[in-house]
Amino acid sequence: MNKLPRIQRVHSKWNKTRILLVKKGLKNYVPDTRKLSRATLETMLNLYQMVYVKPDHGTYGKGVMRVEKELTNQGVRYAYQAGETRRGFTTLDSLYASLQSKKTKRIYLIQKGIHLLKYNKRRFDIRIMVQINPQGRWESTAWIGRVAAPRKIVTNYHSGGTPTAVETLLKHYMSPSDIKAFHQKLNRLGVDTARQFARKYPRVKEIGLDIALDRKFHPWILEVNTKPDPYIFRKLKDKSIARKVYRYAKAYGGV
CATH class of the missing domain: 3.30.470.20 (ATP-grasp fold, B domain)
Incomplete structure (x- = not known):
């Protein structure tokens, strides 16, 4: 055989x-997709207000995070959701630092969010x-x-x-x-x-x-x-x- x-x-x-x-x-x-860095995070959030961050290697949706930029009465605010947990931030730097702490793989991608x-x-x-x-x-x-x-x-x-x-x-x-x-x-x-x-x-x-x-x-x-x-x-x-x-x-x- x-x-x-x-x-x-x-x-x-x-x-x-x-x-x-x-x-x-x-x-x-x-959708617009780039490798994640602080610069691409800032650019993509300015362009699309909502993006998805995900590991380059991975299955079953593990490690995927939804990241948003919002304009409020108090100014610009940022947030991301991983699983069912949502966290808010007042600066891009604090947002990026938290995303970095969540990373389990070396390379992550950032993709234009589709509603x-x-x-x-x-x-x-x-x-x-x-x-x-x-x-x-x-x-x-x-x-x-x-x-x-x-x-x-x-x-x-x-x-x-x-x-x-x-x-x-x-x-x-x-x-x-x-x-x-x-x-x-x-x-x-x-x-x-x-x-x-x-x-x-x-x-x-x-x-x-x-x-x-x-x-x-x-x-x-x-x-x-x-x-x-x-x-x-x-x-x-x-x-x-x-x-x-x-x-x-x-x-x-x-x-």
Whole structure:
């Protein structure tokens, strides 16, 4: 029996972001992302008022912090949230010092914050699964929504997020026909992203795109996961979706 070639995994979020930015057709879907320093923190907060800080290497939303700059009657104030804990600061220096004390990895990134759409007052994003199909072509095989737990800033299932059908999440924002068209748009975005990754890493066989929707329904690629967990799709009512994901993954050695 022939052994399947080992699948490539790309762990650095910074490297994955750079891969996306090379492709002109993908740049508009990538939030401004830089390496964290005091200078980039100041610049990004001045530009966007809300940003996310996260480790370059990491999974399940661990180490992610939401940082904000606010103009109050008392002047400029800063705050960040890690987990369910929120802390406030009166100066950028004190904010940065506290962020530094929270860091568990050497390199952290800072990313433009996207104000996520909400479902029952809880933030949600979308995971798109893209896989090499048995014919050797990239195919977007599944999508699922992830609803953040109350008071949480991340939507990951392992951090308390609730897997939910995307149609359920979007029905308050779009008509059924608009949801269908939007699904097709995200499927194309998923395949384009996978092809771009395969140019640099030809042994990548699957990716999971984490997509944020802003208030204008523009999709933003928050992250590309080259080792996406297929288990979450078992939570969907339509069990044929998970069966397809697992069938494809088994064919290329992903499970």
